[in-house]
Amino acid sequence: MRKDFNIFVEGVADQCFFKQYLRHVFGEETPDERIVVLKGWDNLKTEASALRMRSMTANGGVNLVIVDADKDFLARKDEIAKWKQTNEVEFELFLLPNNQDTGALEDLLENIINSNNRPIFDCWENYEKELVTLDILGRTPPPLTTPAKKTKIYGYLEALLGESNTQKELIKEVNRNYENTLHWSLDAEYLEPLKEFLVKYL
Numbered sequence: 001m002r003k004d005f006n007i008f009v010e011g012v013a014d015q016c017f018f019k020q021y022l023r024h025v026f027g028e029e030t031p032d033e034r035i036v037v038l039k040g041w042d043n044l045k046t047e048a049s050a051l052r053m054r055s056m057t058a059n060g061g062v063n064l065v066i067v068d069a070d071k072d073f074l075a076r077k078d079e080i081a082k083w084k085q086t087n088e089v090e091f092e093l094f095l096l097p098n099n100q101d102t103g104a105l106e107d108l109l110e111n112i113i114n115s116n117n118r119p120i121f122d123c124w125e126n127y128e129k130e131l132v133t134l135d136i137l138g139r140t141p142p143p144l145t146t147p148a149k150k151t152k153i154y155g156y157l158e159a160l161l162g163e164s165n166t167q168k169e170l171i172k173e174v175n176r177n178y179e180n181t182l183h184w185s186l187d188a189e190y191l192e193p194l195k196e197f198l199v200k201y202l
Contacts, residue, residue, distance in 0.1 A: 004061030
């Protein structure tokens with residue numbers, strides 16, 4: 001793996017995942033400063049980000065931007081491409097979850113769970129379906145709000161881990177162990193587009 005790169009990600013959950021996934025793919029540790037936490041994708045569009053990118057490019061390195069596609073893959077891709085052109089910076093873009101669909105890191109995570117644990121998500125999906133059918137007196141407007149995808153991933157791990165404070169700490173985004181094969185599969189076919197992207201540029 002090359003040493004001269006920046007990877008711009010949205011949050012600590014992404015940083016935690018990518019540190020472990022890069023180690024899995026390349027067999028090397030990635031220094032913390034190589035994975036830049038933006039604290040929201042909008043912070044990519046700052047002069048600080050542009051300066052950091054220009055510096056890396058000037059030194060012969062590569063910049064990767066890996067952020068959520070969210071609700072509109074094409075709109076997000078277009079908006080970032082326009083910022084890139086306007087600010088004359090060089091980087092390669094990958095939109096989570098798979099560089100073609102709408103979604104986020106949590107969608108990627110749902111697709112790389114250990115298949116033995118699929119019944120947990122089946123139960124969760126049934127819960128979501130039931131939730132939208134409920135009419136709660138005083139709730140305006142119906143239907144009830146479906147919990148965020150982050151909550152779904154949290155619930156997945158909470159179901160699998162123990163009840164001690166130590167085990168509860170492992171549920172937090174910054175402490176998750178994606179190399180735990182009882183919970184996740186970093187060799188899942190769903191990760192192939194991301195792996196190809198990383199191998200190509202790193």
